[in-house]
Amino acid sequence: MKLYYSKGACSxxxxxxxxxxxxxxxxxxxxxQIKRTEIGEDFRLINPNGYVPVLILDDGNKLMExxxxxxxxxxxAPDKELAPPAGTFERYQLQQWLNFISTEIHKGFGALFNxxxxxxAKQVIINLxxxxxxxxxxxxxxxxxxxxxxxxxxxxxxxxxxxxxxxVNIDISRWPVLANYAAKISARPAVQxxxxxxxxx
Numbered sequence: 001m002k003l004y005y006s007k008g009a010c011s012x013x014x015x016x017x018x019x020x021x022x023x024x025x026x027x028x029x030x031x032x033q034i035k036r037t038e039i040g041e042d043f044r045l046i047n048p049n050g051y052v053p054v055l056i057l058d059d060g061n062k063l064m065e066x067x068x069x070x071x072x073x074x075x076x077a078p079d080k081e082l083a084p085p086a087g088t089f090e091r092y093q094l095q096q097w098l099n100f101i102s103t104e105i106h107k108g109f110g111a112l113f114n115x116x117x118x119x120x121a122k123q124v125i126i127n128l129x130x131x132x133x134x135x136x137x138x139x140x141x142x143x144x145x146x147x148x149x150x151x152x153x154x155x156x157x158x159x160x161x162x163x164x165x166x167x168v169n170i171d172i173s174r175w176p177v178l179a180n181y182a183a184k185i186s187a188r189p190a191v192q193x194x195x196x197x198x199x200x201x
Contacts (some may be wrong), residue, residue: 008200
């Protein structure tokens with residue numbers, strides 16, 4: 001399988017999941033500014049939206065959007081228990097968290113990275129994002145991971161978004177539970193492997 005990624009972007013989430021699942025993947029770096037891959041491909045021909053991640057399967061099928069990709073990867077290694085089985089209530093809870101992270105946290109951070117965003121608008125987004133991070137912090141105050149005692153693909157995604165705080169003046173340490181959670185996930189061997197492969201550790 002081929003994973004199109006950009007260093008430190010949301011594509012780090014499926015990269016971590018592939019490492020956790022011990023699935024062999026070929027990493028292809030994408031320059032998101034010029035929309036070209038490290039091997040010279042026009043990335044818009046791979047994803048017309050021009051953003052990562054994209055997973056190309058061995059049979060040529062393509063998956064886009066991180067939440068779909070991480071669930072697919074988890075289902076390729078069910079013994080790793082990175083996602084509850086399909087059809088269970090817990091799987092829907094996982095999807096609930098993937099949607100919350102995607103729409104309420106990821107999108108907020110993404111807007112703050114936009115240099116064209118007016119300062120007044122950024123403050124509105126920061127206020128909303130702060131509220132959403134408080135929701136995550138409250139949820140994690142009495143459990144190890146988002147779904148309880150076990151690490152899942154949703155934790156990989158939340159971890160990646162929490163890393164972005166340092167770049168947009170949102171200090172995650174104001175929520176000790178989130179800081180401790182991020183540190184715990186960062187220490188996982190598979191997470192360290194993915195970070196090193198992207199030159200982030």
